[in-house]
Amino acid sequence: MSQLLQSLVDALSAGATLGLAALAIGLVFGVIRLANFATGEIITAGAYTLIFTWQLGWYISIPFAIIVAVLLSLLMELSVFSRMRAATPATLLIASFGLSFLLQRVYELAFTNNVQTAPVASELAQSISIGGVRIQMLSVATILLAALLLTGLQLFLTRTSLGLQLKAAAADFKTARLIGIPASRVIGLSFALSGILAAAVAFVTTVQTGAVGPTFGVPITILALVGAVIGGIDKISGALAGGFLVGFATSMLASWLPQDMSNFKDAYVFMLVIGVLLMRPQGLLIRGRGAVRT
C-alpha cells in the first residue's frame, strides 16, 4: 500500500511537470500551428538563470528566470516565427528545430558543454517520511505549482478579455481574426504564457537535477511534444492531459515494471503513443476528426 502511494506521488509529480511543458507547447500550437521544439531551449534559459542567480535569493532568481524565459519566447516569435506566417506547420516545426540547435550551440559557447550547478531550492529536494511513505517535497510542490498555474490560466482564459481572445484564437484562429481579434497581440500573448510555463518547468527540473547543460530542456520537450500530440495538440486541455498522461505512465512503469524490464519503460510508453495515434490520430480529447487548418 505504501509503495502504491509512493509511486502515485512520484507519478503525479512527473505527470504535472510534463503536463506543464506540453501546455507550453500546446498554447502556441493552438494559435499559429507551431509545435515549438525550441521550447526546450526556453526551459534551458530559465534553468541557467536559476543556476546563475540563485545565490541572490529566490525572490530575485525566480522572477528573473520568468522574465528571461518570456523574453526569449517573445524574441523567437519576433525574430523567426513572425516572418513565417504563411509557412506550413511542418515548415514551422523544422524552423523550430533549427532554432533549438542554434540555441544549444549558443549555450555551449556561453556556458561550456559541462553542466553548471547550484543547489537551487535544495530544501524542496529533501524527502520526508509520512506513515512509511517517502515523499519528496519537490513532488508536492510540483503538483501544487501545476494546480496553481492551471487555475490561474483557466481564470485568465475565461474571465479576461485577452484570455477569451486567446481561447477563441486557439479554437479557430482564422475566424477569430475575421471577427477582429488582433492577431499579433494574441500570438505574442501565447508566446509569453508559454514562456511562463517553461520557466515553471525549468524551476521544477532544476531543483530536481541541480545541474544544467546546453541540452537540458530537450528530453522533457520531446516527451511533452509527444504527450501534447496524443492528448490532442489542437486543444489546450488536450495537450495538458496528454503531457500529464505520458509523465504519469512513464513514472508508474518505472515503479511497477519488473527490474529487468524497467529499462524498457520508454518503449512501453511509445507503444502506448503509437496505439493512441492509430486509434485516435486527432488526439484523445479531440472530438471527431479535429479541425483542419491552414
Next chain:
Amino acid sequence: MRRRLMSITVAIGAASLILSGCVSSDSETATDETAAAETSEEAVVESAAESEAEATGEPLVLGIVQAGSGFMGPIDTPARNALLLEIEKVNAAGGVNGAPIAVEFIDTETKFERYASAAEEVIGKGANVLIVTCDYDVSAPAALVAEGKNILNIAPCIGDPIYGPAGGLNLGFSMGAGTPGESSIMAEFAIKKGWKTAVLLEDTSIKYTQNQCKIFNTRFTELGGTVTDTYQYVQGDSVKESVSKIAAGDEPDLIVNCGYNPGGGTVAKEIRDGGLDTPIISGFGMDGDFWVGAIPDLSDYYVVTYAAKNGDDSNPDVNAAAAEYEAAYGNAPDVGGFVTGATTLQVILEAYKQAGTWDGTTLAKTIETFKDVPTLAGPTSFSPDLHINVERPMAVLEVVDGKLKFIETVTAEKVVFP
C-alpha cells in the same frame, strides 16, 4: 490532419535521433610513483631529442578527430588540451625528425556522421597518426578509416577494452585504464571498507557503464559481497522511482553508480534527495568536481579514476602537469583523464623510437610489446590481444567540501574481465 501527422512524424523522428545519442566514457590512470618519476618531461624531451638525432624520417603529423563540443566534449577536451601542451614541450626541444609536430584538428562536435569524413580529411592533410574521441561507439568510423589506410589510431581515454582487436581495430589503442581494472578496484575498495551488500544503478546507454557494473558484481561477489539489486537507467533518466524502491527495502551498505555525467550526477542527487545516506562509489565516468555543486554537503561519495586533478595526487608529476594545464588554460582540468594526453604522445614517440617508421602495422606491433613503459598516466603495457591498460594503479578520490580529494592510489589485486 495530414500536415499535423507529418509534423508529429517529423517530431518523433527527430526526437528518436536525438535520444539515440549515446555516449562514451573512459577511465583511466593512476600513478605509480616509481614509474612516474621516470616519466616526466625529461623522458619526453629525451625521446624527442633522440628522434631528432635520427632526423631522417618523416615528421609527425597528428590528426585529431575529437569533440570540442557535444556530449563528448567534456571528456575529450582535458586529454586533448594536455596532449597539445605535451606537443609544445616536444617541439620546444626540437620536435621529431628535426621538424615540429604538426597538428590537424577537426572538432567533430560529437556528430557521429562527421567522424569518418573528418578522419579522411586529416589523413589527406598528411596525418600519420590519428587521435580519436574517447568512446568506441562514437569514434569507430574514424578509427576504421585509419585502419583502412594502415595508420595507428589512438583514443586517449576510452575505458572499454573493445577499442582494439576485440572491436576489429588492430591498429587501435586506448591510453585509458580499462574497466576491468577500474571496476575490480571499486569492488576491492568496497570490501576493504567493510561494505558487504550493494545495490547497482547501471546506465545502459554505453558499454563502459554496462561492463563497469558487470565487473563490479563479479569481483564483489568473489570477495564475499552480495549485490542485492540492480536498477537500470538510461543517461538522462530520473531514477526517483528506483530510489523509492531502495529506500523501501533493506538499506544496502553501498550504492554503485555505474554512470557518467551529466546523468550520473542527477542520479547521485536523486539518491541523496531521496533520503539515502548510503556510501556511493563510481568510476572515471563520475570524475570531476563540476557536478558536485548541485548536491549540497555531498559526502561519502567515492570515485575511482586515473589521477587526482586538484593538485593532491600522490605523484608530483601529475600535480605539476595539472598546474601547467591550469596556467595554460586558466582552469584546472575537468577530469583526471587529462593525464592520458601526455601519455598518448609519450607512447607514440616511444613506439616510433623503437620502430623507426610511421607505418601503422609496424607501430602497432611495437606498442603490443610495451611492458610497464613509464608514462604520466602510469606504467603502460599492451599485448596483441589487449590494446588497453587494465593493471595500472588508479586513484581513489572522495567528495569532501564540494571537491574530489585524493585518498590513495590502488592497484587491483585481481583484474576481472566482463
